Amino acid sequence: MRLAFICKYCNEETPLNFVVGDRFRFLVMHGENYSCRCAKCGALNEIHVNRIYARTNKPLLIVSLIFTFGMMIYLSNHFYTNYVSGRSLNIGLRGVFIVAAGLLIPLFIWSCLYLFELGKIRRFNDHRV
Numbered sequence: 001m002r003l004a005f006i007c008k009y010c011n012e013e014t015p016l017n018f019v020v021g022d023r024f025r026f027l028v029m030h031g032e033n034y035s036c037r038c039a040k041c042g043a044l045n046e047i048h049v050n051r052i053y054a055r056t057n058k059p060l061l062i063v064s065l066i067f068t069f070g071m072m073i074y075l076s077n078h079f080y081t082n083y084v085s086g087r088s089l090n091i092g093l094r095g096v097f098i099v100a101a102g103l104l105i106p107l108f109i110w111s112c113l114y115l116f117e118l119g120k121i122r123r124f125n126d127h128r129v
């Protein structure tokens with residue numbers, strides 16, 4: 001989750017480097033109006049806490065996806081070499097399931113984490129103070 005605001009002078013997004021769970025906590029820590037310079041035009045913005053919004057952290061999302069795909073390739077290959085390859089030809093469908101498990105386990109873990117992240121974002125954006 002990444003917090004950001006839209007500059008009222010140039011309409012560009014500026015990310016904020018805070019790690020807070022919800023809007024109320026942001027209010028407690030930084031007050032109702034937060035002063036911050038726009039990263040694009042440099043204008044000083046007085047941002048009301050309700051103008052701050054949460055969105056996905058794109059770089060982190062990309063890194064986590066690359067890691068997940070790496071794990072999918074590694075695990076399916078690992079399962080294949082250890083449990084499928086070299087066994088009798090009768091393994092057939094079971095072999096397919098074993099390799100599929102190697103692909104699906106990392107994807108499942110990633111999906112759970114991503115849904116958790118989306119839940120946090122929705123919670124932040126839905127609750128105004």
Ligand SMILES: [Zn+2]
Nearest residue numbers: 007010038041
């Ligand atoms: Zn600006």
